[in-house]
Amino acid sequence: MRFVNGATSGGKVSCCIPVEKQQRCRLTEEDKAWFVDQIGVQLGSVHAELGEHIEKTETTLLTEIRVNVRAELLERIDTVRTELLERIDTARAELLVRAETVRAELLERIEKTETALLTEFHKWASPVEMRQRSHAAAMRLMQNWKP
16 A cells, blocks of 8 residues: 555554545545635634633733732831831930930020129129119218208
8 A cells, every 4th residue: 555655554654644545535625715714713713712811811910910019019108107107206206305405405504604694793783783872872961961
C-alpha cells in the first residue's frame, strides 16, 4: 500500500492517508469554502467569547486592584496620621515645657529688673526727699516768723 508521503505500510509513518482513500475522499472547492466558513464562524465565536471573558477578567481584576489599593492607601494614611499625631503630641509637650521654662526665666529677669529699678529709684529719690523735707521745714519757719 502506498501513502501520500511516499512511505509504505511497513514504514514508520502510520498517520497519513493512503493514496487510494485520498483519491476517493477529494473535497470540492465548495466543500473547502464551506469548511473555511465554518471554521471562521467558530473562530469568530471563540474570539467573541474570549473577548468577553477577557473583559470580565479585566473588570474583575481592576475592581480587585482598586479595592486592594484603596485599602492599602487607607491603611497607610491611617498609619501616617497616627505617626503625625504622635509627633504633634510630642512636639506640643516639648513646646509646653520650653514655654514654661522661658516664662520662669522671664519672670525671674523681670523681678531682678524691678528690684534694680526700685533700688536705683530709692537711691535717687532719697536725697531729693531729704532736701524737700528740709526745705519744707525752712518754709514753715519763714511763714511762721513774724518780725
